[in-house]
Amino acid sequence: MIGATIGTLAQTDFPLVAPASVLMHYLVLSAIIFGIGLIGFVSRRNLIIMFLCTELMFQAAGLALIAFGRYHLNHTGETFVIFVLTIAAAEAALALALVVLLFRRKESLDASAWSELKG
Amino acid sequence: MSELISPLLLYLGCVVGAVGVAVALPRKGANPQVLGLIAAAAGAGLLFLAVSLPAAELPERGVGGGLLGHGLPNANFYIFGLIAVLASIKVISHSRPVYSALYFVLTILSMAGLFVLLSAEFMAFALIIIYAGAILITYLFVIMLASQAPTAEEGDEAPLYDKYAREPIAASVLGFVLIAGLTTMLAGGAGGLPAPRPYTGDLLLNELPRRVETSLRDADLLESDETIALTPEGEPMIDIAGGMIGVRAKGASPVRMIPVGDWPASMHVTNVEGVGFELLRDKPGMIEIAGVILLMAMLGAVVLSRKRVEIDERVRAARAGATSPGNDPTVAGSPGGPGEGSAEAFGAGEWVERSGAKKPIRPERGPAHEHDAGEDAR
Numbered sequence A: 001m002i003g004a005t006i007g008t009l010a011q012t013d014f015p016l017v018a019p020a021s022v023l024m025h026y027l028v029l030s031a032i033i034f035g036i037g038l039i040g041f042v043s044r045r046n047l048i049i050m051f052l053c054t055e056l057m058f059q060a061a062g063l064a065l066i067a068f069g070r071y072h073l074n075h076t077g078e079t080f081v082i083f084v085l086t087i088a089a090a091e092a093a094l095a096l097a098l099v100v101l102l103f104r105r106k107e108s109l110d111a112s113a114w115s116e117l118k119g
Numbered sequence B: 001m002s003e004l005i006s007p008l009l010l011y012l013g014c015v016v017g018a019v020g021v022a023v024a025l026p027r028k029g030a031n032p033q034v035l036g037l038i039a040a041a042a043g044a045g046l047l048f049l050a051v052s053l054p055a056a057e058l059p060e061r062g063v064g065g066g067l068l069g070h071g072l073p074n075a076n077f078y079i080f081g082l083i084a085v086l087a088s089i090k091v092i093s094h095s096r097p098v099y100s101a102l103y104f105v106l107t108i109l110s111m112a113g114l115f116v117l118l119s120a121e122f123m124a125f126a127l128i129i130i131y132a133g134a135i136l137i138t139y140l141f142v143i144m145l146a147s148q149a150p151t152a153e154e155g156d157e158a159p160l161y162d163k164y165a166r167e168p169i170a171a172s173v174l175g176f177v178l179i180a181g182l183t184t185m186l187a188g189g190a191g192g193l194p195a196p197r198p199y200t201g202d203l204l205l206n207e208l209p210r211r212v213e214t215s216l217r218d219a220d221l222l223e224s225d226e227t228i229a230l231t232p233e234g235e236p237m238i239d240i241a242g243g244m245i246g247v248r249a250k251g252a253s254p255v256r257m258i259p260v261g262d263w264p265a266s267m268h269v270t271n272v273e274g275v276g277f278e279l280l281r282d283k284p285g286m287i288e289i290a291g292v293i294l295l296m297a298m299l300g301a302v303v304l305s306r307k308r309v310e311i312d313e314r315v316r317a318a319r320a321g322a323t324s325p326g327n328d329p330t331v332a333g334s335p336g337g338p339g340e341g342s343a344e345a346f347g348a349g350e351w352v353e354r355s356g357a358k359k360p361i362r363p364e365r366g367p368a369h370e371h372d373a374g375e376d377a378r
Helices: A002-007 A020-043 A047-071 A076-106 A111-117 B002-024 B033-056 B075-093 B097-117 B121-145 B168-192 B201-207 B209-218 B271-282 B284-306 B313-320 B339-346 B348-357 B367-377
Strands: B226-228 B244-249 B256-259
Touching: A020 A047, A020 B002, A020 B033, A020 B075, A020 B097, A020 B168, A047 A076, A047 B075, A047 B097, A047 B121, A076 A111, A076 B121, A076 B271, A076 B284, B002 B033, B002 B075, B002 B168, B033 B075, B033 B168, B075 B097, B097 B121, B121 B271, B201 B209, B201 B271, B209 B226, B209 B244, B271 B284
Parallel strands: none
Antiparallel strands: B226 B244, B244 B256
């Protein structure tokens, strides 16, 4: 029985309604991944890992958007995730350019090496 | 019963998960990462149990093809979800940035699997192409560009700032308090969700006569000389809501109606068509804005990377005094290794000199400055 359910990959045929409890599972998964990204952003000291953790949080937000779009049977969530991807790409380009500059200057990726910047 | 058990399970899951993540994060002393991962997975499992138990008691809805037919998601959800959670914990707990990036690729892949489960196929593949293919490559390049050359005394060890997390316990408590709050709120608001409106996406086919014709022809429902009939006003005779499509052979032959029962399975708007029309017809401004943002990011990155770097005095001193050991260990995790070796390793000095020379608007360019840059290269 379980083998049969694993065999069907797609959640449902698209226009069929997905129950709210299924949506809830995806939202909880999204919350967990967002929390893990937050923990990483707060606790890791490597600048690159910190930016990787923001990407993790973007992913969690995207999952929630797409799950809501699936629940409401429209594609607005997906189009918004395209925008999220755009922002993530822009952020990666700019942030990584900054990280390389900062690294050249101090030869360290340690975020606390820049603690003199605090106001 | 489950009204009482579920919140308990939820908070228990958060506590176990927080302990697991705190154990898994890199820190001084013993670092049993596997134990932490197992505990974190158990916490995530408890969280899902807390959500699944009330859902399993729901009457069968007859849709969704969920696990065992209840209001639960597909079994693949649990598989991909577990992989995503474990891989993202490895992203934040691995002491080597390259491995973190690779585990992030694993997170992305399982996330793409979840998108497929949500029938968002276009986004699933776009995610793999853009994230795993483009953004992660950038990350890997920067990680390798900005890694310190191994020194004699440290050997192949990871630098200090990768080996010790900052406040792992406080961070995991913070994160899991957030998760507990979010999930409690979600569980409380689950009943208040508005029911989804009836699906109207297929009405798009009313405006796509050629697409309708192709899918009818592929299903052998059209004679070779038949096409979609036109109304006297010149509109195609397609009524998706009414369930009728009129076709007509060339000449003045009568209109033949194909009822909804005969339509092939391809008579639905696919995911790519839906996203495409939503994006380009309903929200065309979004594409323009995205283009402007990407252009500005590109210009910003070009400007940033051409900027001349003023190397910190302490690093300069460390490089200059590299031959006399123990000169400057002040910068945390700074190499303090042989100056020539490390400078050559990333070619930083050489790059600074070249980018400066190409910049004509800098007035202070001169032989003295060249010399200075040359010193930086050391």
